[in-house]
Amino acid sequence: DTGVSQDPRHKITKRGQNVTFRCDPISEHNRLYWYRQTLGQGPEFLTYFQNEAQLEKSRLLSDRFSAERPKGSFSTLEIQRTEQGDSAMYLCASSLGEGNQETQYFGPGTRLLVL
Amino acid sequence: AQKITQTQPGMFVQEKEAVTLDCTYDTSDPSYGLFWYKQPSSGEMIFLIYQGSYDQQNATEGRYSLNFQKARKSANLVISASQLGDSAMYFCAMREGWNAGNMLTFGGGTRLMVKP
Numbered sequence: 001d002t003g004v005s006q007d008p009r010h011k012i013t014k015r016g017q018n019v020t021f022r023c024d025p026i027s028e029h030n031r032l033y034w035y036r037q038t039l040g041q042g043p044e045f046l047t048y049f050q051n052e053a054q055l056e057k058s059r060l061l062s063d064r065f066s067a068e069r070p071k072g073s074f075s076t077l078e079i080q081r082t083e084q085g086d087s088a089m090y091l092c093a094s095s096l097g098e099g100n101q102e103t104q105y106f107g108p109g110t111r112l113l114v115l
Numbered sequence: 116a117q118k119i120t121q122t123q124p125g126m127f128v129q130e131k132e133a134v135t136l137d138c139t140y141d142t143s144d145p146s147y148g149l150f151w152y153k154q155p156s157s158g159e160m161i162f163l164i165y166q167g168s169y170d171q172q173n174a175t176e177g178r179y180s181l182n183f184q185k186a187r188k189s190a191n192l193v194i195s196a197s198q199l200g201d202s203a204m205y206f207c208a209m210r211e212g213w214n215a216g217n218m219l220t221f222g223g224g225t226r227l228m229v230k231p
Contacts, residue, residue, distance in 0.1 A: 033218060033219075035219075040223075040224075041223060041224075042119075042206050042208070042221030042222050042223050042224050043160070043206070043219075043221050044221070045218035045219065045220070048218060056218065058218075089158060091160060093160070101148065101165060101167060102210075103150070103162055103165060104150075104162075104219060105162060106152070106159060106160035106161075106162075107159065108157065108158055108159040109158040109159065111158070
């Protein structure tokens with residue numbers, strides 16, 4: 001399977017705990033995006049990497065959230081001191097910069113439930 | 116104001132018939148791209164079709180076509196010959212500007228249910 005992969009697929013945690021999600025993009029894709037999707041809504045942008053550089057962050061990304069992409073390959077998204085409002089699907093997407101028709105390909109997502 | 120509006124929360128279609136899912140968008144940028152994604156119950160967002168703002172012809176990909184009406188700022192998805200496997204959530208999304216690193220803005224989605 002050469003698509004975007006995410007791990008874990010599901011995570012249940014207690015409020016106040018830290019969680020970390022991993023995303024492996026399509027090989028050789030230089031751009032990587034994180035989105036959050038709450039129930040009944042469309043995905044919302046969180047942050048974006050080009051290679052290892054984090055180039056853009058949404059205001060949704062509070063200081064409890066941190067994302068990294070060491071070496072420009074896989075990425076991690078960490079949420080510290082989780083809150084019930086963090087419960088959502090976290091989607092990762094990758095793309096290969098090809099001008100205006102660049103298409104983002106999504107992984108299966110990580111469903112987070114904070115109790 | 117909402118950048119992407121999908122006014123149909125849910126739609127039913129009979130198997131083998133065509134269906135149109137509506138999408139209107141709002142941008143002042145002359146350069147933008149419009150995308151449709153399918154999200155089955157498993158959660159993965161599957162890319163279906165792309166339309167650029169300067170494209171002269173409507174995009175088509177197999178059974179999917181995009182009815183692009185630039186003056187009305189609409190980009191409706193047409194699915195021909197519906198199949199049971201088409202039952203899913205469908206999201207319209209927009210990327211503003213030609214900076215290939217720009218994020219996508221999504222609409223609220225339409226749930227399509229195909230009846231046998």
